[in-house]
Amino acid sequence: MASLPTLRAVWGSAPLFSVGVSVLIQDEAGRVLLQHRGDDGLWGTPGGGLDPGEGFLEAAHRELREETGLECPNLALMGLDEGLVGGPEFYHRYPGGDEVYMVGMRTHGTLPAAALTGARPDDSGETLALAWFGLDDLPPLSANANVASMNVLRARAGLKPLPLLPFPDPPPLSNHLARLRAAVGPRPLFVPGASVLVGNERGRLLLLRHARTGQWVLPGGKLHPGESFRACAHRELHEETGLRAVRLTPVQLLQGPEFRYEDSGIWDSVGVLYRAEEVTGELTLPEGEIAEAQWWTADELKGAELLGLYTRRSVEAWAGQTSPSSRASLRP
Structure with missing residues (x-):
């Protein structure tokens, strides 16, 4: 960074x-x-x-x-x-x-x-x-x-927790990282965020087609200052799908040099993947950002146009495809 x-x-x-x-x-x-x-x-x-x-x-x-x-x-x-x-x-x-x-x-x-x-x-x-x-x-x-x-x-060790030091309320939600990018230019920046695996009773995974790229992604997005990874996952799930989860269980950390990408500058992803449990609500997509939603089987995902390595690794975590050969079967 x-x-x-x-x-x-x-x-x-x-x-x-x-x-x-x-x-x-x-x-x-x-x-x-x-x-x-x-x-x-x-x-x-x-x-x-x-x-x-x-x-x-x-x-x-x-x-x-x-x-x-x-x-x-x-x-x-x-x-x-x-x-x-x-x-x-x-x-x-x-x-x-x-x-x-x-x-x-x-x-x-x-x-x-x-x-x-x-x-x-x-x-x-x-x-x-x-x-x-x-x-x-x-x-x-x-x-x-x-x-x-x-x-x-x-x-x-079975000891009681120490009290936390006082801290202020976080600032209002804002496009913090976009404003920071505009201020610092193309130099590398870390981008912390969270994504959510949402499955249905038929064993299918929910993916969203990104309106700008035309590729498929998981529900998810970037942290706001003062937001936890889990709170980000809850917020992004609801904003992008209209759905809510009673529980979000952390599955995987997606971070390191292989998760660097370029988009108006260099970003180093720091992402946490969650699994949604007890999902409620009606699937509703926001206008402009998401073009469509689709439920996928593991076999169908092998031919999906997934957005970047981050999404592919997330899908592999869901599908249980962890071998090098199975990773190569997912199209970039």
Whole structure:
């Protein structure tokens, strides 16, 4: 992504998405590794923003190395239920006044306590100190992203959640990413969003034909600042189909260099795929954006003109087509 300081030069201090990764490391006693931060003097997990085209796990290893000098061989993405970050509570205002809504994923790994003796943070000043802390004896934490991460670990340990820090109401829904694109030109930008798999009782999948491209897509779209991935999925499902789901279950994270595309600039997708359950309502399409809707069987989908790799991977998740040969059978 264009670096936040570069974006600030044309956007000012108003809210931006900060797409990043948190690195949760625990030792053999269950203590968590925290970093004494140089910007606000509080404590948090190692982590930071993604570089253009970078995957979350790749970024996690890089940030851990930069901020601690450590390597964690078993570092892995957490499951979507525990790992996703996004929503109004992840608002943060930095000491200089810049505002962000943090969006991203958590990773988790383990290291022996003695590994800390070999820690060598870089000289950026981000890390003032590193220390192990018990989950029931945590220091003052920086931002709700860190409070929420500690609550994930505390829930695993059977501890009560910590209260979140106060946060403002999100701004009104707006064409945030379109306005940002107009301001920054064609440089790479992350685009967080959500898509929804809607099946019917006959085992068919709902796809929508995009009016501009003529290709088939899932219901879905881009996040608004302060919106969670799940809230985005609910909103887009209703806006594009008139349908509502009692539950949306996260199925897959679609992110990484293979999900980069160009459309009036370079976009790096950060998408979460949900499965709709207990769907109600009457199928109603918005004028202009969606040309038609159609229910597809798995066999019929092999000949569908699907919009991009993102849609193809989503359809494969629904159809159970995960082998290289079956992936190749879906037309670009």
